[in-house]
Amino acid sequence: ASATATITAEPEPITLDLAATALVIIDMQRDFMEPGGFGETLGNDVSQLARAVAPIANVLAAARDMGMLVVHTREGHKPDLSDAPPAKVERGAPSLRIGDPGPMGRILIRGEPGHDIIPALYPAEGEVVIDKPGKGAFYATELGNILKQHGIANLLVCGVTTEVCVNTTVREANDRGYRCVVISDGCASYFPEFHEMGLRMIKAQGGIFGWVAPSAAVLEAMS
Numbered sequence: 663a664s665a666t667a668t669i670t671a672e673p674e675p676i677t678l679d680l681a682a683t684a685l686v687i688i689d690m691q692r693d694f695m696e697p698g699g700f701g702e703t704l705g706n707d708v709s710q711l712a713r714a715v716a717p718i719a720n721v722l723a724a725a726r727d728m729g730m731l732v733v734h735t736r737e738g739h740k741p742d743l744s745d746a747p748p749a750k751v752e753r754g755a756p757s758l759r760i761g762d763p764g765p766m767g768r769i770l771i772r773g774e775p776g777h778d779i780i781p782a783l784y785p786a787e788g789e790v791v792i793d794k795p796g797k798g799a800f801y802a803t804e805l806g807n808i809l810k811q812h813g814i815a816n817l818l819v820c821g822v823t824t825e826v827c828v829n830t831t832v833r834e835a836n837d838r839g840y841r842c843v844v845i846s847d848g849c850a851s852y853f854p855e856f857h858e859m860g861l862r863m864i865k866a867q868g869g870i871f872g873w874v875a876p877s878a879a880v881l882e883a884m885s
């Protein structure tokens with residue numbers, strides 16, 4: 663592949679230096695994707711998220727083939743909850759709270775089975791894994807420094823959920839100067855209407871936070 667490629671995106675095509683582009687896969691963890699995890703404790707239908715897996719797997723395979731920097735993120739907290747704000751832990755009326763024991767271990771706690779990334783998208787040796795306490799991947803993490811070290815200016819962003827951790831991360835990245843292309847079918851929400859609106863918010867107003875493109879268009883540009 664040549665270094666420069668144009669992705670057929672909305673609100674307009676975008677030309678990127680692929681050597682300065684990273685693939686960022688947000689929170690494809692068992693805790694969000696599978697029954698018995700954090701997502702389900704909040705009352706969500708986790709089956710809504712499964713549709714994002716195959717498109718992400720396809721883009722991940724292409725990124726690995728071309729040697730693109732791959733970053734996986736995981737939302738979660740230290741076992742002693744010292745990085746979990748009470749305002750987050752105490753919120754709402756979930757069936758299990760962050761830190762409580764569940765069928766995949768303690769809910770949203772690092773090192774527990776539920777916190778890890780689903781087998782279909784498991785990080786390969788050498789890929790970056792960012793553990794983040796918040797919804798955005800830049801807050802209280804090394805992500806910004808790692809992207810700088812690799813000379814990254816552009817991000818291909820996918821994962822779950824569209825309107826929560828994907829949107830928050832894209833807004834953080836946009837303010838830091840990154841061009842973000844969000845892979846529409848590589849994102850999903852527990853609420854299909856929030857997925858749709860989450861993508862529209864990004865690409866409205868001339869691309870106020872970034873660009874949106876389907877995985878087919880991203881793969882075409884990477885080939």
Ligand code: TIU
Nearest residue numbers: 689737822823826827828
């Ligand atoms: N609940 C929900 O939609 N999302 C999260 O809590 N975290 C992420 O989006 N990863």
